[in-house]
Amino acid sequence: MPDVRQTDHNSRVIRLSDYRAPDFLIDSVELVFDLGEEDTRVTAHLAIRRNPEALDRPAGLRLEGEALRLLSVALDGESLGENRYRVSDDALIVDGVGEAFTLDVVTLIRPQDNTELSGLYKSGGNFCTQCEAEGFRRITYFLDRPDVMTRFTTTIRAEAKRYPVLLSNGNPVAGGEDPDGRHWARWVDPHPKPSYLFALVAGDLTAVRDEFITRSGRTVSLAIWVRRGDEDKCGHAMASLKNAMAWDERVFGLEYDLDVFNIVAVSDFNMGAMENKGLNIFNTKYVLAKPETATDADYQGIESVIGHEYFHNWTGDRVTCRDWFQLSLKEGLTVFRDQQFSADQGSPAVKRISDVRTLRARQFPEDFGPLAHPVRPESYIEINNFYTATVYEKGAEVVRMIHTLLGPDKFRKGMDLYFARHDNQAVTIEDFVSAMQDAGGVDLSRFKRWYSQAGTPEVTVSERYHPESRRYEMTFRQQTAPSPGQPVKDPFVLPIAIGLLSPEGREMPIRLDGEEAEGRPGTRVLTMTGMEQTFRFIDVAEPPTPSLFRGFSAPVKVKGVPLDRLKFLAAHDGDPFARWEAGQQAATRHLLDLVHAWRRGEALTADPDLLDASRRTLAGGDADPAFAALALGLPAESALADEMAVVDVEAIHAARQFLRGEIGRALGTELAATYERLTDKGSYRPTPAAIGARALRNASLSYLSATGTAEAKALLVAQAETAGNMTDTLAALGLLGDVEGPERAAVFQDFYERWQHDDLVIDKWFALQAVSSLPETLERCRSLLAHPAFDLRNPNRVRSLIGAFSQGNQLRFHEAGGAGYAFLAEQIIAIDPLNATMAARLTQPLGAWKRQDAARQSLMRLALERILAVAGLSKGTFEMASKSLQ
Numbered sequence: 001m002p003d004v005r006q007t008d009h010n011s012r013v014i015r016l017s018d019y020r021a022p023d024f025l026i027d028s029v030e031l032v033f034d035l036g037e038e039d040t041r042v043t044a045h046l047a048i049r050r051n052p053e054a055l056d057r058p059a060g061l062r063l064e065g066e067a068l069r070l071l072s073v074a075l076d077g078e079s080l081g082e083n084r085y086r087v088s089d090d091a092l093i094v095d096g097v098g099e100a101f102t103l104d105v106v107t108l109i110r111p112q113d114n115t116e117l118s119g120l121y122k123s124g125g126n127f128c129t130q131c132e133a134e135g136f137r138r139i140t141y142f143l144d145r146p147d148v149m150t151r152f153t154t155t156i157r158a159e160a161k162r163y164p165v166l167l168s169n170g171n172p173v174a175g176g177e178d179p180d181g182r183h184w185a186r187w188v189d190p191h192p193k194p195s196y197l198f199a200l201v202a203g204d205l206t207a208v209r210d211e212f213i214t215r216s217g218r219t220v221s222l223a224i225w226v227r228r229g230d231e232d233k234c235g236h237a238m239a240s241l242k243n244a245m246a247w248d249e250r251v252f253g254l255e256y257d258l259d260v261f262n263i264v265a266v267s268d269f270n271m272g273a274m275e276n277k278g279l280n281i282f283n284t285k286y287v288l289a290k291p292e293t294a295t296d297a298d299y300q301g302i303e304s305v306i307g308h309e310y311f312h313n314w315t316g317d318r319v320t321c322r323d324w325f326q327l328s329l330k331e332g333l334t335v336f337r338d339q340q341f342s343a344d345q346g347s348p349a350v351k352r353i354s355d356v357r358t359l360r361a362r363q364f365p366e367d368f369g370p371l372a373h374p375v376r377p378e379s380y381i382e383i384n385n386f387y388t389a390t391v392y393e394k395g396a397e398v399v400r401m402i403h404t405l406l407g408p409d410k411f412r413k414g415m416d417l418y419f420a421r422h423d424n425q426a427v428t429i430e431d432f433v434s435a436m437q438d439a440g441g442v443d444l445s446r447f448k449r450w451y452s453q454a455g456t457p458e459v460t461v462s463e464r465y466h467p468e469s470r471r472y473e474m475t476f477r478q479q480t481a482p483s484p485g486q487p488v489k490d491p492f493v494l495p496i497a498i499g500l501l502s503p504e505g506r507e508m509p510i511r512l513d514g515e516e517a518e519g520r521p522g523t524r525v526l527t528m529t530g531m532e533q534t535f536r537f538i539d540v541a542e543p544p545t546p547s548l549f550r551g552f553s554a555p556v557k558v559k560g561v562p563l564d565r566l567k568f569l570a571a572h573d574g575d576p577f578a579r580w581e582a583g584q585q586a587a588t589r590h591l592l593d594l595v596h597a598w599r600r601g602e603a604l605t606a607d608p609d610l611l612d613a614s615r616r617t618l619a620g621g622d623a624d625p626a627f628a629a630l631a632l633g634l635p636a637e638s639a640l641a642d643e644m645a646v647v648d649v650e651a652i653h654a655a656r657q658f659l660r661g662e663i664g665r666a667l668g669t670e671l672a673a674t675y676e677r678l679t680d681k682g683s684y685r686p687t688p689a690a691i692g693a694r695a696l697r698n699a700s701l702s703y704l705s706a707t708g709t710a711e712a713k714a715l716l717v718a719q720a721e722t723a724g725n726m727t728d729t730l731a732a733l734g735l736l737g738d739v740e741g742p743e744r745a746a747v748f749q750d751f752y753e754r755w756q757h758d759d760l761v762i763d764k765w766f767a768l769q770a771v772s773s774l775p776e777t778l779e780r781c782r783s784l785l786a787h788p789a790f791d792l793r794n795p796n797r798v799r800s801l802i803g804a805f806s807q808g809n810q811l812r813f814h815e816a817g818g819a820g821y822a823f824l825a826e827q828i829i830a831i832d833p834l835n836a837t838m839a840a841r842l843t844q845p846l847g848a849w850k851r852q853d854a855a856r857q858s859l860m861r862l863a864l865e866r867i868l869a870v871a872g873l874s875k876g877t878f879e880m881a882s883k884s885l886q
């Protein structure tokens with residue numbers, strides 16, 4: 001039975017169609033923070049006027065506020081009696097205001113009790129803020145919406161000894177000592193910005209400094225602020241920042257626009273990082289790295305998140321979102337920019353493959369499940385629930401398709417036009433697409449369906465070759481399953497990057513019927529606009545093998561490509577993405593056959609073609625080790641689950657383990673030789689070449705360990721104990737986590753003792769135990785909850801134990817009795833009163849019940865109902881759990 005509170009949540013749905021411009025604007029705000037151990041006092045002086053675009057509205061002034069204690073309100077300098085204003089749970093309403101006026105509001109808050117990590121809170125003894133999306137209203141009463149852009153002046157007062165460093169947005173302008181051991185600093189941000197970009201930090205931090213000289217010759221002081229003792233872990237973040245600044249100048253002509261750029265690393269953070277103007281606040285995970293403590297993946301993560309937040313300075317801060325439905329305007333575009341940046345720092349093909357893997361692992365399931373939503377959603381209860389893979393990663397794919405349709409030059413012109421039109425404005429996705437359309441000279445009106453329709457299109461192809469006329473025809477069909485609220489879909493516009501291969505694997509010239517010019521060999525982009533469309537090629541000398549959606553030119557699923565064709569493409573396709581893709585598709589088919597054989601109780605046999613292909617990949621591995629490592633990898637268990645009408649987690653695990661073992665046995669000699677040959681003799685470097693070599697070496701180790709021999713086990717233990725960098729240590733430890741026997745416990749114990757003082761390393765220690773395939777894993781997770789290093793209030797810990805188990809261990813999470821679901825539900829219920837954003841986000845795996853068998857379906861639904869039965873459940877968790885049941 002939903003209680004009153006929950007009916008209430010349902011009645012507060014926010015809709016895009018209800019958008020209206022704000023009644024008032026806030027031109028400037030002067031904030032004074034008196035930071036204290038008990039109460040923190042916030043004084044806000046606001047210059048407000050009626051919005052000329054909303055003149056005829058009645059409107060008393062309504063400011064949002066949450067968890068605030070109001071001390072006083074003054075209008076135009078005159079203190080207001082309590083009959084002149086009203087305060088509720090979520091607002092301050094002042095009646096009888098004029099055209100333009102000032103408002104002084106004083107409030108008290110308690111950052112030390114703020115476990116939501118939204119608004120002003122404490123982390124590691126320091127004060128910090130997180131205001132996106134609606135955290136500023138937890139600091140003071142405000143028009144806390146992105147289309148209200150304000151000039152901020154911020155004064156911070158605090159005890160000098162405990163909080164020697166006082167930071168906010170913009171540039172520092174003044175500071176000094178107070179008599180009572182306190183001090184103060186004032187910051188002015190010259191750029192108008194929405195309140196979600198406000199930030200403040202006060203603490204005992206130390207800076208790693210550098211500088212960057214912009215293309216026009218201005219010097220920018222760069223600082224990364226960390227806890228004392230972490231200074232030696234900032235080098236990679238700083239190098240990444242400088243690379244990102246140079247890249248944005250070179251590729252987009254965009255320069256940084258303040259004299260200082262500060263980054264602060266905090267260990268309690270709900271997300272990865274935040275692009276506050278001039279003062280980015282980061283989860284330590286995306287700043288701190290040295291070879292002994294961080295893996296290659298961590299290094300790559302730091303580069304891309306540092307890039308991402310920096311790139312937001314233009315795509316997000318200078319041009320921001322009109323409302324939160326436009327979130328992908330800044331996030332999809334900025335993910336696209338950070339992906340391009342990272343691709344340019346290393347191997348574009350390898351980067352593309354890993355981005356597509358992320359999209360498939362995280363976004364495709366969203367599109368298929370009950371929480372499916374378009375890149376631009378139409379309604380929400382809690383906006384924090386929409387920081388999703390669809391808004392971010394699929395949003396980036398949509399921008400990439402525009403890039404593909406326009407080509408790089410016109411795309412750049414479109415970006416220039418977007419900034420020329422909208423600098424210092426809060427705009428819509430529509431505005432972005434219009435700029436692209438106008439600069440590109442193309443009609444993107446149908447293309448825009450990518451923003452409004454949810455779902456992953458499925459594409460099938462049929463073809464005919466006519467030897468007499470040397471003509472070749474391909475007919476594409478697309479189909480997209482219904483999603484919540486969208487029973488029928490219009491066709492998506494699909495850029496199809498295509499190549500035609502001759503029987504020998506050469507690129508054939510491509511010429512469409514009706515074209516004047518001779519065909520040219522190589523990749524060609526076709527544009528599909530209908531549900532069904534035929535393309536006719538001429539001068540085709542031999543029956544071609546088509547290579548489709550090269551570079552993953554559209555986020556679709558291609559169905560029904562014959563297996564022999566996949567094998568041919570895996571061996572010959574000149575496009576590295578398509579070559580990898582074909583190999584993965586072929587392996588998926590084979591693994592699904594093994595799954596079915598296992599279910600029927602039949603003996604399993606490995607496909608000799610797959611073993612041969614793996615052998616060839618390994619033999620040619622030195623040419624591009626990173627690519628070889630990806631090509632040798634088998635599709636994840638979750639990817640196989642995605643291909644089954646009814647998932648069987650045990651069968652998937654068994655089939656995949658069987659095939660890994662077979663590859664390990666068949667290629668034992670070659671794998672051992674590769675492992676030896678790629679042993680790193682020099683010191684650790686996070687270069688693409690060195691990262692690639694480690695990836696291929698650890699892929700070899702993985703297959704060797706799958707044979708289960710004593711020798712292989714010894715190799716794992718040796719690498720876990722003696723490796724000189726965290727990448728190799730963790731690779732071995734992860735494999736050892738799946739191995740029964742006494743070695744495992746001992747190595748994990750040693751690891752804990754060695755690293756117990758490094759939070760980020762201990763996160764890895766928790767996560768590795770949570771993803772173990774061993775039967776006792778759930779029990780171990782339960783006991784780890786009580787481990788002294790575990791803390792339900794710390795999001796990184798929650799993600800590394802509860803998140804890793806429920807999202808990274810399908811075998812144990814979906815255990816037949818439902819114990820995994822019950823575990824997750826209990827944790828969500830425990831976290832919800834502390835940090836509703838985190839609790840809501842953890843709910844996602846329980847929504848994936850549709851493809852489970854009937855027994856599991858009802859157990860998953862039961863877990864969701866248990867969550868919904870909690871009195872006083874947050875609206876965010878309510879939204880996730882109730883929508884998941886649909």
Ligand code: PHE
Nearest residue numbers: 132133271273274275309387
């Ligand atoms: N805007 C941040 C980013 O993607 C993410 C974020 C959202 C951080 C909400 C904190 C809270 O760069």
Ligand code: ZN
Nearest residue numbers: 308312331334
């Ligand atoms: Zn972002």
